[in-house]
Amino acid sequence: xxxxxxxxxxxxxxxxxxxxxxxxxxxxxxxxxxxxxxxxxxxxxxxxxxxxxxxxxxxxxxxxxxxxxxxxxxxxxxxxxxxxxxxxxxxxxxxxxxxxxxxxxxxxxxxxxxxxxx
Numbered sequence: 087x088x089x090x091x092x093x094x095x096x097x098x099x100x101x102x103x104x105x106x107x108x109x110x111x112x113x114x115x116x117x118x119x120x121x122x123x124x125x126x127x128x129x130x131x132x133x134x135x136x137x138x139x140x141x142x143x144x145x146x147x148x149x150x151x152x153x154x155x156x157x158x159x160x161x162x163x164x165x166x167x168x169x170x171x172x173x174x175x176x177x178x179x180x181x182x183x184x185x186x187x188x189x190x191x192x193x194x195x196x197x198x199x200x201x202x203x204x
Contacts, residue, residue, distance in 0.1 A: 095130045102128040102135060109149050109185040110137060117193045118147075121202055131175065134166050139175075143200050146170055146177045149185060 106114065106127070118125045118138055129139035131146070138147040150163070167177045178199055180192050196202075 095133075095135055107149070107151065107182070109151075109182040112189070113147075113149065113185055113192070114138070116189075117196070121197070121200070123200060123202060132169060132173070134169065136170075140200050144175045145200060146175050147196060148177060148179045149182055150179055151182050 110127075114125075114127060123140055123142050125147075126139045126141070127137070129136045129146075131139065136146045137149050139145070140147070148163075163179070170177050178196065180195075184192050
């Protein structure tokens with residue numbers, strides 16, 4: 087296991103995999119799962135659980151619900167993003183609203199950033 091793995095979060099990450107949000111399920115089953123690269127769901131990295139992670143491109147994909155746009159949520163996201171950046175992982179974020187209203191655009195953007203399409 088990589089040194090960034092936090093065994094204490096394993097049970098919680100497994101629970102989150104079983105209880106994905108509507109937007110996470112939609113993105114996973116209707117796009118990410120079929121990509122030609124491996125994507126992990128609810129991946130434990132250090133003190134965090136990442137919504138989706140592509141090890142090949144060292145990219146975290148985060149879906150943000152309304153709590154992420156409040157003051158505390160923004161601060162937590164900045165802290166998480168800084169931690170991930172320090173260990174060489176880039177973070178891309180999408181609002182749940184974008185997944186619901188602009189699904190194709192979100193998918194194209196993810197594919198481009200993961201270098202699945204050029």
